[in-house]
Amino acid sequence: MAVTVVGSVAFDALETPFGKRDRILGGAATHFSLAASFFTDVRVVGVVGEDFGAEELAVFEVRGINTDDLDRVDGARSFFWAGRYEEDMAVAHTLDTQLNVFAEFDPALSEGARESAVVFLANIQPDVQRRVREQCEAAVLTGLDSMNYWITSARDSLLQTMRAVDVVVLNDAEIRMLTHDPNLARGARQIRALGPRVVVAKQGSYGAAMFTEEGFFSVPGYPLETVVDPTGAGDSFAGGFFGYLDSHSASPITDEKLRCAAVYGSVLASFSIEEFGSERLQRLTHAEIEQRFDEFRRMTHFEAIRPAASGRTVTTSNRR
Amino acid sequence: MAVTVVGSVAFDALETPFGKRDRILGGAATHFSLAASFFTDVRVVGVVGEDFGAEELAVFEVRGINTDDLDRVDGARSFFWAGRYEEDMAVAHTLDTQLNVFAEFDPALSEGARESAVVFLANIQPDVQRRVREQCEAAVLTGLDSMNYWITSARDSLLQTMRAVDVVVLNDAEIRMLTHDPNLARGARQIRALGPRVVVAKQGSYGAAMFTEEGFFSVPGYPLETVVDPTGAGDSFAGGFFGYLDSHSASPITDEKLRCAAVYGSVLASFSIEEFGSERLQRLTHAEIEQRFDEFRRMTHFEAIRPAASGRTVTTSNRR
Numbered sequence: 001m002a003v004t005v006v007g008s009v010a011f012d013a014l015e016t017p018f019g020k021r022d023r024i025l026g027g028a029a030t031h032f033s034l035a036a037s038f039f040t041d042v043r044v045v046g047v048v049g050e051d052f053g054a055e056e057l058a059v060f061e062v063r064g065i066n067t068d069d070l071d072r073v074d075g076a077r078s079f080f081w082a083g084r085y086e087e088d089m090a091v092a093h094t095l096d097t098q099l100n101v102f103a104e105f106d107p108a109l110s111e112g113a114r115e116s117a118v119v120f121l122a123n124i125q126p127d128v129q130r131r132v133r134e135q136c137e138a139a140v141l142t143g144l145d146s147m148n149y150w151i152t153s154a155r156d157s158l159l160q161t162m163r164a165v166d167v168v169v170l171n172d173a174e175i176r177m178l179t180h181d182p183n184l185a186r187g188a189r190q191i192r193a194l195g196p197r198v199v200v201a202k203q204g205s206y207g208a209a210m211f212t213e214e215g216f217f218s219v220p221g222y223p224l225e226t227v228v229d230p231t232g233a234g235d236s237f238a239g240g241f242f243g244y245l246d247s248h249s250a251s252p253i254t255d256e257k258l259r260c261a262a263v264y265g266s267v268l269a270s271f272s273i274e275e276f277g278s279e280r281l282q283r284l285t286h287a288e289i290e291q292r293f294d295e296f297r298r299m300t301h302f303e304a305i306r307p308a309a310s311g312r313t314v315t316t317s318n319r320r
Numbered sequence: 321m322a323v324t325v326v327g328s329v330a331f332d333a334l335e336t337p338f339g340k341r342d343r344i345l346g347g348a349a350t351h352f353s354l355a356a357s358f359f360t361d362v363r364v365v366g367v368v369g370e371d372f373g374a375e376e377l378a379v380f381e382v383r384g385i386n387t388d389d390l391d392r393v394d395g396a397r398s399f400f401w402a403g404r405y406e407e408d409m410a411v412a413h414t415l416d417t418q419l420n421v422f423a424e425f426d427p428a429l430s431e432g433a434r435e436s437a438v439v440f441l442a443n444i445q446p447d448v449q450r451r452v453r454e455q456c457e458a459a460v461l462t463g464l465d466s467m468n469y470w471i472t473s474a475r476d477s478l479l480q481t482m483r484a485v486d487v488v489v490l491n492d493a494e495i496r497m498l499t500h501d502p503n504l505a506r507g508a509r510q511i512r513a514l515g516p517r518v519v520v521a522k523q524g525s526y527g528a529a530m531f532t533e534e535g536f537f538s539v540p541g542y543p544l545e546t547v548v549d550p551t552g553a554g555d556s557f558a559g560g561f562f563g564y565l566d567s568h569s570a571s572p573i574t575d576e577k578l579r580c581a582a583v584y585g586s587v588l589a590s591f592s593i594e595e596f597g598s599e600r601l602q603r604l605t606h607a608e609i610e611q612r613f614d615e616f617r618r619m620t621h622f623e624a625i626r627p628a629a630s631g632r633t634v635t636t637s638n639r640r
Contacts, residue, residue, distance in 0.1 A: 039627045088502040182408040184525070185543040205504070206526040209540070216619050220529070220538030223505040247628040259622040293624065299536050300620045302579040304613065307359045308567040 002066070003246040004113045005032045005239070006045040006132045007122025008102060009052070009070060013082035014276060016089070018228045024277040025056050027079060028122035028145070031232035034281040035239025035268040037063040038289055040246040043113045045069040045132070047101045049077040059282060069113050076101045089227045090204060109135045118246040120238055121165070123147045126158040133164050140249055143167035143198075143242060145234065151178050159194060167198040169238055175201055184209065185216070198258060200241070200265075202234050210262050214255040219262050220299060222270035222292070229276045233269040236281065240268030267292045322386070323566040324433045325352045325559070326365040326452045327442025328422060329372070329390060333402035334596060336409070338548045344597040345376050347399060348442035348465070351552035354601040355559025355588040357383040358609055360566040363433045365389040365452070367421045369397040379602060389433050396421045409547050410524060429455045438566040440558055441485070443467045446478040453484050460569055463487035463518075463562060465554065471498050479514060487518040489558055495521055504529065505536070518578060520561070520585075522554050530582050534575040539582050540619060542590035542612070549596045553589040556601065560588030587612045 005028075012026030033044045043066040048056075052072060060067050082096035106128055119136045121129040121144040129144055136142065142165040150158050151174060158178075162168055168191050172184060179187035188199040188211035199211045205227075207220040244264040248257050267289055274280045325348075332346030353364045363386040368376075372392060380387050402416035426448055439456045441449040441464040449464055456462065462485040470478050471494060478498075482488055488511050492504060499507035508519040508531035519531045525547075527540040564584040568577050587609055594600045 183545060183547070185545045189545070203526065206523065207538070209543070211543075216543045217622070218527070218540030218619055219622075220540070223529070223531075223536045225503060225505045225509070227503070244627055248625070250628075256623055257625060260625045263622055264627070290626075297622075297624065299538055300622075302537070302539075302583055302617075302620075303576055304617065305568070305577060305580045306610075307564055307584070308570075 001118070001246050001249050002041040002043055002112075002116045003036050003118040003120065003242050004043040004045060004069075004109070004116035004136065005029045005036070005120045005122055005242075006107065006129070007032065007120075007124055007235075008079050009044065009046040009048050010079035010081055010102075011051070012231060012277060013080070013096070014229055014231060015084040016229050016276075017085070017087055018226070019276070021276050025059055026081065026231060026277050028232070028235040030059075030278055031235035031272060031281070032120060032122060032239035032242075033060060033065045034063055034278050035236040035272070036243025036246070037065050038268070038284065038286060039240070039243035039264070042066065042243065043069060043116060045107050045109060045113055047071040047073060047105050047107070049101045050074050052078050059278065062282075066112065069107065069110050071107070073101045078102075083231065085230065089230050092231065107132065114138065117141065117249040118242050119143075120242045121145070121161070122235060122238070123150075126150055126154050126161040130157070130161040130164060133161065141166050141242070141245055141253055143169055143238070145169045145238060146174065148174060148177055162191065163195040165196055167200065167242075168196045169200045169202065169234070169241070171202040171204070171234065175199070185211070200262065202237060204230075207266055208237065208262055210258065212255055212258060217259050217262060219266045219296065222266065222296070222299075224270065224274065227273045230273050231277065233273050236272035237265035237269040239265075241265035263293060263296050264289070266296060321438070321566050321569050322361040322363055322432075322436045323356050323438040323440065323562050324363040324365060324389075324429070324436035324456065325349045325356070325440045325442060325562075326427060326449070327352065327440075327444055327555075328399050329364065329366040329368050330399035330401055330422075331371070332551060332597060333400070333416070334549055334551060335404040336549050336596075337405070337407055338546070339596070341596050345379055346401065346551060346597050348552070348555040350379075350598055351555035351592060351601070352440060352442060352559035352562075353380060353385045354383055354598050355556040355592070356563025356566070357385050357559075358588070358604065358606060359560070359563035359584070362386065362563065363389060363436060365427050365429060365433055367391040367393060367425050367427070369421045370394050372398050379598065382602075386432070389427065389430050391427070393421045398422075403551065405550065409550050412551065427452065434458065437461065437569040438562050439463075440562045441465070441481070442555060442558070443470075446470055446474050446481045450477070450481040450484060453481065461486050461562070461565055461573055463489055463558070465489045465558060466494065468494060468497055482511065483515040485516055487520065487562075488516045489520045489522065489554070489561070491522040491524070491554065495519070505531070520582065522557060524550075527586055528557065528582055530578065532575055532578060537579050537582060539586045539616065542586065542616070542619075544590060544594065547593045550593050551597065553593050556592035557585035557589040559585075561585035583613060583616050584609070586616060
């Protein structure tokens with residue numbers, strides 16, 4: 001089994017209240033791949049320029065990530081994004097975006113990538129997402145992410161792509177924007193009516209909510225006292241989510257597995273934001289993942305200790 | 321055992337996308353009392369005008385709520401608040417506030433109220449909260465709510481009152497405003513350093529987070545597709561929380577009980593917002609409460625299905 005992710009592999013320049021990085025490995029597919037690599041084999045589909053060197057390649061290789069579908073274009077530069085976060089860490093302010101090699105990205109997948117059981121279409125142009133989706137005929141589970149830019153500029157194409165996937169992963173604001181509905185539960189229902197069986201709403205520091213046929217599931221954000229860099233949190237979540245599910249994709253993807261996947265996704269996202277870029281995931285261990293998974297269990301666990309009998313004179317039966 | 325609440329008993333005029341009410345029973349102590357009455361005996365401490373009649377009194381009496389400490393002032397009018405909610409239901413826009421009898425509110429409690437095991441100081445002037453707190457020498461558990469107005473205009477008094485209670489219940493934005501810290505976990509730590517052993521952060525549609533010595537607990541919001549009127553949600557939460565704890569106050573208030581209390585609080589809040597004002601709580605049943613409590617268990621439950629062995633070549637031991 002393997003999970004294939006298609007998306008950006010990039011360089012980021014980042015400023016947060018905790019410091020800055022002028023040039024750091026980033027991109028949705030990078031964060032996803034690293035997170036997923038703790039659960040299963042990963043193939044990354046993307047394009048980079050000649051500025052992507054041995055040092056960057058090693059970040060993937062040391063985690064065993066297959067880069068056969070990572071094209072390197074001579075005489076061109078990689079996708080570049082510069083952003084800044086203020087004190088509250090909630091909003092990324094884009095300072096610069098240079099598409100570079102990514103402007104013409106429209107991959108033809110290798111046979112290995114086409115045969116993946118699980119496929120994640122990270123945030124790229126929805127026509128391109130759909131053409132990748134169509135190449136993956138063996139997939140048993142597919143998902144996509146998107147962003148406000150595509151929701152407004154390529155809405156019809158995005159809706160068409162959504163009809164072809166099993167899982168839609170968006171943040172709260174994007175779901176509201178897409179569905180023109182301020183109520184998240186109604187918005188998720190609308191998206192599920194298009195075809196996807198699962199809608200995951202990423203909620204920043206509040207965690208994530210999942211809507212499926214069987215009902216609603218919620219996992220909180222991990223209460224970190226220091227968030228160094230939120231960049232890539234959503235992609236790390238998706239990497240943990242789909243990587244975990246790929247490891248269980250030989251048997252049916254049940255609601256119980258989806259719930260665990262959402263928790264593992266939250267675990268990976270919570271580590272991701274502890275340091276800049278992918279620095280934390282690069283030195284993460286399986287033991288740390290399992291330990292934090294257990295912390296999420298404690299954070300959400302409660303026993304049903306029913307209200308004590310109190311000798312109350314008012315009971316249900318004598319209410320009007 | 322009994323829980324005593326001190327706070328506003330009022331008339332509200334409300335406009336939401338689902339309709340309007342020109343004059344409806346409201347006030348923090350009203351919502352709190354009704355919610356708490358499903359768990360224990362309740363005493364309400366407040367003041368109303370001569371516009372508060374038999375119909376309003378009956379709302380309390382039918383739920384067995386003790387109104388001995390609800391003063392009725394002849395020749396004066398009750399506290400009045402008018403507010404409007406937009407589509408997203410997240411922010412209440414105040415259209416009118418008339419303090420009326422509430423301007424001089426500074427109650428001397430009856431002996432019965434002074435002997436309560438659990439006391440909740442709803443959102444009123446912090447000096448008044450503190451004078452009430454001082455009268456309740458028998459209390460084994462005390463809590464308070466406040467608001468942005470007091471945080472800015474009576475900050476020192478509010479901090480002093482916080483030092484005298486066990487539980488602080490505020491919303492996220494109020495915690496950030498009070499502590500001048502955008503990080504909720506750090507803010508909650510600051511408040512606990514003042515003295516309270518429990519900080520509850522109300523998070524609107526995201527539910528509630530609780531910080532105690534033993535750790536962090538989170539309960540999601542109930543995913544209602546239709547929120548008719550969010551007024552009183554926070555006070556209904558507090559009523560469920562402290563009412564439940566009062567029913568268990570004969571033995572120590574453990575972390576397990578606090579967690580259940582937060583869930584019962586969320587249950588009561590979720591019912592409260594289904595209809596205008598206190599309409600839904602007035603016809604709520606114990607069976608509905610227990611049913612929704614069980615739904616909260618399902619919404620947050622997950623088994624630890626560990627990642628499947630995947631024949632991966634990368635293991636923890638060969639990572640750099």
